[in-house]
Amino acid sequence: MSTVDGVEVTGPMGPRFDEVLTPRALGLVALLHRELEGRRQERLRARRDRVAALAAGGTLDFLPETAAIRADDSWRVAPPAPGLVDRRVEMTGPTDRKMTVNALNSGARCWLADQEDANSPLWENVVNGPLNLMDAIDRTIDFTSPAGKRYELKPDDELPTIIVRPRGWHLPEKHLTVDGEPTSGSLVDFALYLAACGQKQVDRGQGPYFYLPKMESHLEARLWNDAFVLAQDHLGIPRGTIRATCLIETYPAAFEMEEILYELREHSAGLNAGRWDYLFSVIKTFRTRGADFTLPDRNSISMTVPFMRAYTELLVRTCHKRGAHAMGGMSAFIPSKDPARNEFAYGKITEDKTREAEDGFDGSWVAHPGMVATAMAVFDRVLGDRPNQLDRLREDVAVTAAQLLDVRSTPGQATEAGLRANVSVGIQYVESWLRGAGAAGINGLMEDAATAEISRSQVWQWLHNDVTLADGQQVTTELVQRVVEEEMAAIAAARGDTFAAGRWDEARELFSRLALADEYSDFLTVPAYERMP
Numbered sequence: 229m230s231t232v233d234g235v236e237v238t239g240p241m242g243p244r245f246d247e248v249l250t251p252r253a254l255g256l257v258a259l260l261h262r263e264l265e266g267r268r269q270e271r272l273r274a275r276r277d278r279v280a281a282l283a284a285g286g287t288l289d290f291l292p293e294t295a296a297i298r299a300d301d302s303w304r305v306a307p308p309a310p311g312l313v314d315r316r317v318e319m320t321g322p323t324d325r326k327m328t329v330n331a332l333n334s335g336a337r338c339w340l341a342d343q344e345d346a347n348s349p350l351w352e353n354v355v356n357g358p359l360n361l362m363d364a365i366d367r368t369i370d371f372t373s374p375a376g377k378r379y380e381l382k383p384d385d386e387l388p389t390i391i392v393r394p395r396g397w398h399l400p401e402k403h404l405t406v407d408g409e410p411t412s413g414s415l416v417d418f419a420l421y422l423a424a425c426g427q428k429q430v431d432r433g434q435g436p437y438f439y440l441p442k443m444e445s446h447l448e449a450r451l452w453n454d455a456f457v458l459a460q461d462h463l464g465i466p467r468g469t470i471r472a473t474c475l476i477e478t479y480p481a482a483f484e485m486e487e488i489l490y491e492l493r494e495h496s497a498g499l500n501a502g503r504w505d506y507l508f509s510v511i512k513t514f515r516t517r518g519a520d521f522t523l524p525d526r527n528s529i530s531m532t533v534p535f536m537r538a539y540t541e542l543l544v545r546t547c548h549k550r551g552a553h554a555m556g557g558m559s560a561f562i563p564s565k566d567p568a569r570n571e572f573a574y575g576k577i578t579e580d581k582t583r584e585a586e587d588g589f590d591g592s593w594v595a596h597p598g599m600v601a602t603a604m605a606v607f608d609r610v611l612g613d614r615p616n617q618l619d620r621l622r623e624d625v626a627v628t629a630a631q632l633l634d635v636r637s638t639p640g641q642a643t644e645a646g647l648r649a650n651v652s653v654g655i656q657y658v659e660s661w662l663r664g665a666g667a668a669g670i671n672g673l674m675e676d677a678a679t680a681e682i683s684r685s686q687v688w689q690w691l692h693n694d695v696t697l698a699d700g701q702q703v704t705t706e707l708v709q710r711v712v713e714e715e716m717a718a719i720a721a722a723r724g725d726t727f728a729a730g731r732w733d734e735a736r737e738l739f740s741r742l743a744l745a746d747e748y749s750d751f752l753t754v755p756a757y758e759r760m761p
Contacts, residue, residue, distance in 0.1 A: 232258055239351035239403030248358050252463075253423035254404075259462055260415045260455055261406040268397055268412055271448050275398075275750075278444070278480065283516050288480060289629045294446065294487045304551040305489055305496035309471045311389035311434040312338070312497050314615035315553060315591035316607035317600055319388065322347040322667050323357035325371040328364050329379040332387045334597035335604065339388040343417045344395050344441050345505070345676040348666035350760060351403045358421045361390060365428045389434060391473065394418045396442030397451075398751055415455060422459055422470075430469060437497060438472045442505070444480045446487035453492050468494045473555060477502025477678075478509040482539055482632055485546040498553030498590070501540050503531065504560075504678035510535075510635060511685040515748050518693050521635045525646030526682050531557070531583065533638045538631035544588040545625040548618055556584035556592030560673040563598040569672055577602050585610035588620040595667075595674035641698040642690055644711075651708070651739070652715040654683030659735035661756060680739070680752055687743040705744055712740055734759060 232254040241249075282288075290298070297303075319336035321327045323343060331339040343349075343357050363369035370380040381387065394417030395401075401416040418438065426436040440452055456470045474481075474488050476499050481488065489496050507526060514521035523529060531540060540556075547554035559580050561573035577594065581603045584592050594603050611617065653670055657680040660668035668675050689695075690703040701707060716736055720727045738756060742749050749755065 234258060234407045236405045236408075237403065238405065239355070242352055242355065244359055245355050247362070248355050248420055248424050250423065253420050256419040256423050256459060256462055257404060257411060257416055258406050260419060260458060261409070261411050263458055264415065264451060264455060265406075265409065265412065267451055268414075271445070271451060272398060274447070275444055279513070279750075282513060287629075288483050288513070288633065290483050291487065294484070297490050298486045301549075303490065303493065305493045305498075306468060306471070307551065308553065308616070309435055309437070309497065312391075312437060312471060312553070315389075315555065316611060316616075317603045318391070318555070318591055318593050319597060319600060320346060320558065320593050320595055322353075323360050323392075324353070325356070325360050325369065326373070326379055327667075328360045328369055329371055329381060330597050332364060332369075333382050334388065334600045336388045336594070336597075336600045337591065338391055340391050340393055340439055340593065342393045342666075342676075343421075344393045345678055346667040348661045348664045348760075349395065349399070349401075349413060349757060350664040353664060353666075354401065354403070354416065355420070357417070358424045361392065361421060362424045362428065364390065365425055365432065389437065390429070391437045391439055392417070392421050393439035393441055394421075397448060398442065399753065399757065402757075418455065419459065423463065426463060426465055426469075430465065435469045435471060436465075438470065439500065440472050440474045441502070442478060443474060443488065444478045446484045446491050449474060449488040449491040453495060456492075456495050470495050471497040473497045473500055473553065475500045475502040475505070476539075476543055477505035479506070479513040480509075482506075482542070483629065485543060486550065489546070489550050489552055493550075496552055498555055499543055499547050500555040500593075501543050501557045501589075502678075503536070503557035504676075504682060506536075506539065508678055508681040508685055511682070511689050512748070512750065514635075515685070515689055516692070519636065522642075522689060522693050522695060523635065523638060523686065524640030524642055525649070526686055527646065527649065528640035529638060531580070535632060535634045535638065538627045538634070540584075540587065540589075541622070541625045542627040542632070544620075545622040545627070547590075548588065548621050551618060553590045553616060553618070554588065556581070556589040558593045558595060559599060559603065560595050560675065561599060562596040562669055562672060562674050564672055573672065574599075574602050578606060581606040582610075588617050588622050590616040590618065642695050642703070643698045644701065647687065647690070647697065647703065647708070648711055648715055650683040650687050651711050651743075652719065654680045654687075654743075655712070655715065655732075655735050655739045656719060657683075658739050658752070658756065659731050661753075662731045662734055662759060677753055684739055684743045684752055685748075688745070688748055691744065692748075708744060709740070712736060 318338040320340040395413035399413035400410040
């Protein structure tokens with residue numbers, strides 16, 4: 229189905245899909261694909277070349293070829309756009325209809341409407357996302373659960389500003405082809421939302437805003453900036469209307485923060501400390517380099533360990549130097565019916581957000597509406613009547629490459645409990661993702677794809693670097709296989725009668741194959757996507 233030359237939609241048509249898959253939207257997808265696909269593939273090849281260089285003994289450092297950009301104190305990003313001046317608490321979550329209503333009713337200043345890590349890219353999710361956002365902007369969205377519970381927007385004009393996160397550059401979209409080629413998931417998500425909702429957002433006095441994930445270099449940011457220019461010109465939207473916040477969630481990007489802001493400066497809305505994917509990237513980037521980059525149990529790695537502290541301090545310093553917002557990381561805790569667990573969760577959120585606010589962050593993320601008020605109270609206390617902390621330049625901060633790379637000093641141990649947690653949580657998340665649910669509540673935390681990526685990557689790292697656990701056991705293929713079988717039995721017992729309806733065999737096979745493979749796979753979601761209809 230398509231009325232645009234060279235464009236074919238092979239995914240099934242659902243109710244109202246024609247309101248999103250319009251000639252205007254598909255024409256934009258075609259333009260972006262034809263202009264940018266070659267460069268996207270070039271950037272992905274550059275990622276592979278860097279991995280090979282690091283495996284051969286290379287390292288990461290600030291780029292000598294861009295030193296002039298870092299040394300030039302005269303440039304700034306664009307001033308904050310309407311709706312992005314005060315971002316003290318941002319709610320995150322997928323764009324299904326129920327979550328859209330709950331997020332917009334949450335009391336947060338912004339909502340990260342997630343088409344990426346908290347979303348599973350079933351074709352229906354890809355199209356229903358912008359459709360739900362279109363209804364949200366029109367204030368017509370509602371939802372009734374199978375049990376008859378009704379969800380609708382509060383009568384409030386001050387709803388959170390919508391910021392959409394498309395998929396990363398590495399993910400394809402197989403249900404929409406241009407000239408016979410699969411398209412970029414990034415550009416499909418971007419184009420479908422922009423065509424459906426961009427002008428609607430402008431008419432409401434704001435604009436189409438985005439979070440950009442998984443970038444590994446400023447040249448990938450340049451690619452996004454060129455996509456923005458092409459799209460704005462094609463749709464007749466003034467240049468600079470689009471604004472984007474970049475997630476600094478890969479190890480290489482931490483060394484190119486200023487350059488990323490520079491490439492996007494007329495479209496920039498800041499940087500975000502994507503802490504969980506950052507840990508995944510630390511493992512992935514130096515996966516073959518032994519003890520210098522082998523991490524202990526992932527749940528024991530706090531934001532105050534030296535290499536994470538250097539990363540967040542540099543991010544705030546960099547952003548405020550250039551007039552950009554510095555956004556803190558995710559608190560994944562969700563409310564519980566257990567008062568003791570609730571007390572612990574709210575305490576951890578207060579502790580985490582207090583550190584961020586006092587360090588100079590302009591806002592931060594929570595994963596559940598029930599956690600918005602707790603985070604808001606912290607930022608209200610620190611910010612007072614100020615909308616942000618852009619005036620805190622953090623000139624006391626001077627971070628070196630050696631500090632960013634100082635993984636070895638991280639305290640903690642690899643334990644059997646940590647191995648079991650990686651296996652259990654990783655498999656549970658993959659099963660949820662394969663069913664089309666990209667945000668999954670597991671053990672009191674709202675997990676997304678970063679969880680599965682860290683989990684299987686850490687198992688791979690421990691196995692291939694001959695790690696010995698705290699109790700003296702060496703991590704071997706046989707040990708991992710035994711833990712997988714035991715944790716699967718525990719999951720089956722806990723799920724009871726509902727277990728049989730899940731995709732557990734596929735989830736176990738995929739997680740195990742990637743965790744035990746001789747060659748490391750850069751992203752779990754790529755082979756997982758191949759299993760989707």
